[in-house]
Amino acid sequence: MSQEFESNTPIYMQLADRINRRILRGELQPGEKLPSVRETSVQSNVNPNTVQRTYQILEQSGIAESRRGQGTFVTEDPAILQSMRERLKREEIASFVRVMKDMGYEAQEIQHGIQEFLEEENES
Amino acid sequence: MIELQGVTKRYHGKKALDAVDLTLEPGKIIGLVGENGSGKSTTLKLIAGLNHPTRGHVNVDGKKATRRIADRVAYLSELDDYYPFFTVGGMIDFHASQFPDFDTKKADEMLSFMNLERSSKVKTLSKGNRGRLKIVLTLSRNVPVLLMDEPLSGLDPMVRDSIVKSLISFIDIENQIVLITTHEIKEIEGILDDVIAIKDGHIIGHHNVEDLRFEHGKGIVEWMTEVYQ
Numbered sequence: 001m002s003q004e005f006e007s008n009t010p011i012y013m014q015l016a017d018r019i020n021r022r023i024l025r026g027e028l029q030p031g032e033k034l035p036s037v038r039e040t041s042v043q044s045n046v047n048p049n050t051v052q053r054t055y056q057i058l059e060q061s062g063i064a065e066s067r068r069g070q071g072t073f074v075t076e077d078p079a080i081l082q083s084m085r086e087r088l089k090r091e092e093i094a095s096f097v098r099v100m101k102d103m104g105y106e107a108q109e110i111q112h113g114i115q116e117f118l119e120e121e122n123e124s
Numbered sequence: 125m126i127e128l129q130g131v132t133k134r135y136h137g138k139k140a141l142d143a144v145d146l147t148l149e150p151g152k153i154i155g156l157v158g159e160n161g162s163g164k165s166t167t168l169k170l171i172a173g174l175n176h177p178t179r180g181h182v183n184v185d186g187k188k189a190t191r192r193i194a195d196r197v198a199y200l201s202e203l204d205d206y207y208p209f210f211t212v213g214g215m216i217d218f219h220a221s222q223f224p225d226f227d228t229k230k231a232d233e234m235l236s237f238m239n240l241e242r243s244s245k246v247k248t249l250s251k252g253n254r255g256r257l258k259i260v261l262t263l264s265r266n267v268p269v270l271l272m273d274e275p276l277s278g279l280d281p282m283v284r285d286s287i288v289k290s291l292i293s294f295i296d297i298e299n300q301i302v303l304i305t306t307h308e309i310k311e312i313e314g315i316l317d318d319v320i321a322i323k324d325g326h327i328i329g330h331h332n333v334e335d336l337r338f339e340h341g342k343g344i345v346e347w348m349t350e351v352y353q
Contacts, residue, residue, distance in 0.1 A: 007343025010334040011314055041292050045285070046314045047153060048297050050334065 011046055012053040019058060020084055023074055030076040034064060125149055126171055126269060126301060131180035133166050133325075140166040142325040143180070150268060153295070153302040153315055155333075157348060158322040164305040165202065167322070168271045171303070172199040184269055195225070198265040200258055202273040202305075206246050212257060213242030219261050231264035234294055238286060252283035259287050263294045269301050276308040284311050291315060313344045321351050328352075 005011050022028045034040070037055065041048040055072050058064035062080040066072045075081065100110050126148040133141040141163045148154060156164050169175040170182045173193040182189040184196050210218065212235065220226040235242065238256040240249075249257065255275070262270060276284045288311060295302055306312050313319075313333065321329040329351045336347055 005314060007346060008337060008341040010337045012334060038293070042289050044314070045288050045292065045311075047317060048292065049151075049317055050314075053334075 012050050012057065015040070015044065015046065015051065015054040016057050019054070020063065020088060023063070023081070024085060024088065028074050030074050030078075030081060032074050033070075034072045034074065036071060125185060126303070127181070127183045128167075128170070129181045129183075131170065131177045131182060133163075133170060133175065134178045139325050141170070141177075144325070144327055146320070146327060146330075148301050148303065150301050151298055152317040153291070153297070153304065154318045154320060155309070155312060155316040155344070156303060156305045156320050156322060157307075157309060157344065159352075162322045163325045164322055165273050166325075168199065168273050168303065168305060171269070172197050172271055174199070194223075196267050197269040197271060198223075198262045198267050200262040200270075200272040200275055202277060204251070204254060206254065206257075208245075208247035210246045211242065212240055212244045212246060212249070215246060215257065215261065216242070216264075219264070223265055225266045227264050227266050230294065231260055234260040234263060234290060237290060237293065252279050255279045255283055256286065256290075259290055263290065266296075268299065270295065270303070272302070272304045274305055274307070276306055276311060281311075284308060288312060288315060309344050309348070316344075319344050319347075321348055323352060 005014050019028065019034070028034070034055070035043070037048050037051045040046070040054075041051045044051075055064060055066070059066055059072070061084070062077065063075055063084055064072050065075055097110060105113070126146070128144050128146040131141055131144045132139060144163075144167070156167060158164050166175065170177055171184065171189055173189040173191050176190075184193050187193060187196070189197075206215070207218075216228065216231045216235075220228050220231075232242075238253075238260060240253060240256060240260070244253075246254070246257070255278075259275060262272060275287060279287070291302070292315060304312065304316075316333050319329075319331055319333050319336070320327060329347070331347070333344060336342055336344070340347065342350070
């Protein structure tokens with residue numbers, strides 16, 4: 001069965017995000033061919049028009065390159081991959097900080113909390 | 125292209141559709157959603173030429189929708205009616221003999237995709253497999269318009285999933301209009317380009333599903349709950 005999607009964000013953006021994360025985890029390597037639009041579509045139960053849009057935004061951001069007649073490939077450009085890595089980090093931190101501030105934590109408390117957590121995790 | 129202009133349909137004096145205007149372009153999968161009795165099935169039957177408007181016009185590719193529109197429109201009924209004496213293969217061949225646009229090769233590919241055997245008797249099929257067979261018979265027609273009335277209704281999650289996947293795999297997305305009525309919104313929302321909400325015979329909303337998420341931060345269910353109030 002296919003993974004669920006959040007209802008408050010366009011599916012093409014969620015799909016692009018999933019592909020970016022797979023690249024970060026190394027499940028998709030630089031230069032590797034992405035599955036075809038149809039394959040991705042069937043695998044995730046998503047309209048092919050939507051998947052097409054996902055591939056378009058991946059190409060616009062430089063993460064993917066389409067090669068004529070061959071399909072779409074993960075970029076091999078280390079600068080683009082590094083900047084995507086940074087961007088995703090900032091996005092995750094931003095959403096974490098928003099949630100914490102929402103609950104009333106101050107910047108210092110958050111910072112200390114993270115430091116403490118990471119140190120404990122290192123020890124165990 | 126499907127066009128409804130000022131379409132009203134009355135059954136025994138009661139309005140099932142009331143002055144509906146609607147234009148649908150090819151290249152899209154469109155969901156028609158709404159409560160029971162809101163006018164969904166009536167809309168499909170009018171486009172299929174199985175019913176006639178009391179007032180207004182229904183055209184498919186510029187031709188008036190009468191029974192003869194069946195050469196452009198494939199219609200999947202919500203009823204589970206079939207000829208019990210047929211085998212699956214017999215059913216395929218019968219449909220091929222009735223519709224010149226029927227693609228038997230595609231039908232056989234779909235049978236194996238759905239794990240259906242040509243030799244099985246239709247009356248011994250499970251409800252889920254009868255649901256799958258109906259999909260095979262509808263999608264195997266090379267026509268510009270596919271109408272599906274509640275294709276997922278009453279089927280278990282595995283069957284619903286295989287039907288959604290077969291829709292993605294076997295429709296000709298660039299050239300066909302696929303209009304689906306459903307209550308199973310969660311399962312189908314990922315494959316819809318557009319959604320149309322209908323209530324008491326009126327169209328109360330028509331959106332691109334991704335725009336709905338982008339501009340309003342809402343999925344179909346949340347949007348429907350809002351417009352239905």
